[in-house]
Amino acid sequence: MVKRGQVTVFIVVGIVIFLSVISLFLLRSQIITEELPQEIILTGENIKNYVNSCLEKTAKEAILENGRSGGYFILPDLSTADLYYNVPYYYVFEQDFSPTDEKIEEEMERYIDVFLDLCLDNFQPFEGHTITKGNPTTAVRFSTTKIIVTTDLPVAIELGVLRKDISSFQVEVPADQLYQNIITARKIVETSKKEICLTCFSDLAKENDLFVNILPSFNNTYIYDIKDSNYIINNEQYHLRFAIQYES
16 A cells, blocks of 8 residues: 555655656757757858858959959050050050950959958958858859859858858859940950041940040050940949050
8 A cells, every 4th residue: 555655755756757857848948949040040041142242242343443454453564554544455556465255254353352352341240150261262254144253262150069161152243234345345456456447336336325435645555445324333334444556
């Protein structure tokens, strides 16, 4: 026969076990609730979106700034020297020095690799994270319609005991207007080798709503400035500038 004292002990033990189970369940629920936001954050999607937005912004800046220098990030040796905006020579004494598509891509890559970090700003929007990164290596490929920018940038994200590594980033930027400006510049070089020929490229410029300004410089050099009022980047009109030097 079970005595009354034993029954009391069983009841107390049962209550203790029940309360322990409830406490364990509540504690586990709290841990899951606290860890879930970290797990969501450390999928890396928000960091990846942030880097991609900077990559797109910097790529557009590269188009704008390099265009002012004839498609170059760093001007080649064969460039003007004493102008407010120095530009590369596309044609000198019957020799064509205008940049190829591959060279324009390469110069964009150089710009992006230098200035991407300026936009990233040490990942300031993500306070509380420990984020380290390596140096970017960018590849640019453009066609008549789009520019594909791919950057390898090792990024390590740490939050508490969790860690996430990301390295590959890619964006696309429309390129149809850029390509029309490049084609117009090449048409100018092709048709103005001996002398300035306004009628030779005026139809192409008119068709694409471009304005071509021609400024005399020195030593039979003329500065060509193609302005595209429909191509706006960061609230600024796109310009493609270059020089042609004619024989005396």
